[in-house]
Amino acid sequence: MLQEIIMAGFGGQGIMSMGQLLTYAGMLENKHVAWIPSYGPEMRGGTANCGVTISDREISSPVIFEPTAAIIMNRPSLDKFELTVKPGGFILVNSSLIEQKVQRTDIKACYIPANELAEGLGSSRVSGMVILGALLELTKVVSFDSVEESLKKVLPEYRYNLIPLNRQALEKGAGVVRQAMKFAVANPR
Amino acid sequence: MAEMLMKGNEAIGEAAVMAGCRYFFGYPITPQSELPHYMVKRLAEVGGVFLQAESETSAINMCYGAAGAGARVMTSSSSPGISLKLEGISYMAGAELPAVIVNIMRGGPGLGNIQPAQSDYFQATKGGGHGDYNLIVLAPASVQEIVDLTIDAFELADKYRNPVMILGDGVLGQMMEPVEIRELKVNIPEKPWATTGATGRKPNLINSIYIAPEPCEEHNLRLQVKFRQMARENVRYEDYRTDDAEILVVAYGTSARIAKGAIDRAREQGIRVGLVRPVSLWPFPYEHLAEVAQKVTAVLVVEMSAGQMIEDVRLALNGSKPVDFYGRLGGMLPVTSEILREIEKLAKGGRSNG
Structure with missing residues (x-):
């Protein structure tokens, strides 16, 4: 198992923390993990991205050249990463903020209205967790429980009250994927 | 702990x-x-x-x-x-x-x-x-x-x-x-x-x-x-899949990690390639490298530079083997597939970028 996941969006969307959370969850499952941020002038007011590698084997490059999955939280990131995804890989697009569709046909695109779904749960701030839930459902890279466990490790104790909301957000995103899969099976092309 | x-x-x-x-x-x-x-x-x-x-x-x-x-x-x-x-x-x-x-x-x-x-x-x-x-x-x-x-x-x-x-x-x-x-x-x-x-x-x-x-x-x-x-x-190094290697990659730090990925992929194709990763750059593992290189036909040095450690590799081998080079400059990273391509060239008896 080797999952190389790019997460990309605006600075402030919680992209880096979402990546660290997933990395932590992989570590709790005793997998080899690495996290690496983009860093540079493009971070200031522009796009931010990070790469998360989770593997059964020692990780060679922490820098991801050909992701097995990409979470895309804004339009510039779609332009930047659509072409890099490995054929057969997943691209998860936050359709609340991105109208453009994925052009490639050799990767699996999944559109998640993450902001609307998050607002439906009462907080737009968990939009990243919604889309992370969709990723977990699609890739099974780590379990939902491991992500929840990781929240306990990365959040200070006075923020533990936020854990149920984050769990709901994960489940919400996963639910959208399950619905879409049912739809795909019911309407074979 | x-x-x-x-x-x-x-x-x-x-x-x-x-x-x-x-x-x-x-x-x-x-x-x-x-x-x-x-x-x-x-x-x-x-x-x-x-x-x-x-x-x-x-x-x-x-x-x-x-x-x-x-x-x-x-x-x-x-x-x-x-x-x-x-x-x-x-x-x-x-x-x-x-x-x-x-x-x-x-x-x-x-x-x-x-x-x-x-x-x-x-x-x-x-x-x-x-x-x-x-x-x-x-x-x-x-x-x-x-x-x-x-x-x-x-x-x-x-x-x-x-x-x-x-x-x-x-x-x-x-x-x-x-x-x-x-x-x-x-x-x-x-x-x-x-x-x-x-x-x-x-x-x-x-x-x-x-x-x-x-x-x-x-x-x-x-x-x-x-x-x-x-x-x-204080000589320190790591050997990776060198036991039966016919091609030897020498790289350190991040380059060595990326090279390992390329070596694993080359091995899947049956190319016998290994890595010596110097951990101490000074002192450089001259003697160890010379010993490992005795059994190989080609040596590829990978660096994120125009080729600096390659001079120490050449000193270690003292002209006994051809030494090729693959590097990226100015903040660019070597890509696994690019290193693999260089290894494939050497496996076919050709030369790398040199």
């Missing part, structure tokens, strides 16, 4: 604290700034001193002072900042002062950029500053190895009374990996030479000035004996 997820830069800081370092003098520069950030908070917790100097030159001279007083001390920077520190590093080597100096390399020359590079190899291993001196230069390739080598660096610095350099790059500084943080029993050796206040004893003098050439030559000869001992006692 706890497993934690840490950035490479932060791991250097935590390892330094584990090793008994209580003084850090630095000046911020990307991509190593998380290290001073970490030390601001961490050294306060353990009763140490963090000071942001007004310049790199000041920071390294503060290290000179702290080391002279017998403390375990660290400074860190990235390429252009290390250039500014070289005068002080030479002075410390001349005055035989232990310290750990971290260079998280970025693209150069000049201001260059803040992306990862390995183009300070010559500067680190061939002197850099003026005069006849050497640093032990250790090149980690993972966050755990950063911790282990940083702890060793403090021990070696005190053992030889010489600065030791940790040479990483922006990838290693910025990436997060799990690390084991453990309690260490630190035994900082007695330092009877330190300037600790001359109560009840003759004053100690720490200096690198020898006005007359005869004593300066004597001092240099003594240093050379020490450098030779350092070279004998």
Whole structure:
């Protein structure tokens, strides 16, 4: 198992923390993990991205050249990463903020209205967790429980009250994927 | 003992604290700034001193002072900042002062950029500053190895009374990996030479000035004996899939990690290729490399530079094997598939970029 996941969006969307959370969850499952941020002038007011590698084997490059999955939280990131995804890989697009569709046909695109779904749960701030839930459902890279466990490790104790909301957000995103899969099976092309 | 997820830069800081370092003098520069950030908070917790100097030159001279007083001390920077520190590093080597100096390399020359590079190899291993001196230069390739080598660096610095350099790059500084943080029993050796206040004893003098050439030559000869001992006692390397290798890749740090990925893919195609990863860049594993290379037909050096370590590889092989080179410059990273392509060329009996 080797999952190389790019997460990309605006600075402030919680992209880096979402990546660290997933990395932590992989570590709790005793997998080899690495996290690496983009860093540079493009971070200031522009796009931010990070790469998360989770593997059964020692990780060679922490820098991801050909992701097995990409979470895309804004339009510039779609332009930047659509072409890099490995054929057969997943691209998860936050359709609340991105109208453009994925052009490639050799990767699996999944559109998640993450902001609307998050607002439906009462907080737009968990939009990243919604889309992370969709990723977990699609890739099974780590379990939902491991992500929840990781929240306990990365959040200070006075923020533990936020854990149920984050769990709901994960489940919400996963639910959208399950619905879409049912739809795909019911309407074979 | 706890497993934690840490950035490479932060791991250097935590390892330094584990090793008994209580003084850090630095000046911020990307991509190593998380290290001073970490030390601001961490050294306060353990009763140490963090000071942001007004310049790199000041920071390294503060290290000179702290080391002279017998403390375990660290400074860190990235390429252009290390250039500014070289005068002080030479002075410390001349005055035989232990310290750990971290260079998280970025693209150069000049201001260059803040992306990862390995183009300070010559500067680190061939002197850099003026005069006849050497640093032990250790090149980690993972966050755990950063911790282990940083702890060793403090021990070696005190053992030889010489600065030791940790040479990483922006990838290693910025990436997060799990690390084991453990309690260490630190035994900082007695330092009877330190300037600790001359109560009840003759004053100690720490200096690198020898006005007359005869004593300066004597001092240099003594240093050379020490450098030779350092070279004998500190060769470190890792072999990866070299047992039956016909093609040998030589790379260190981040390049070595990426090369391992390419080697695994080449092995899937039946190409017998392995890696020697120098962990100590000074002393360089000349003899080991020569021995491993006896069995191979081709050698490929991979660096994030125009080719600097390749000179040491050529010295090691002494003309016995062709040595090819693949490198990326100016903050670009080698890509696994590109290294694989070079390995495939060599496997077909061709030459790489050379």
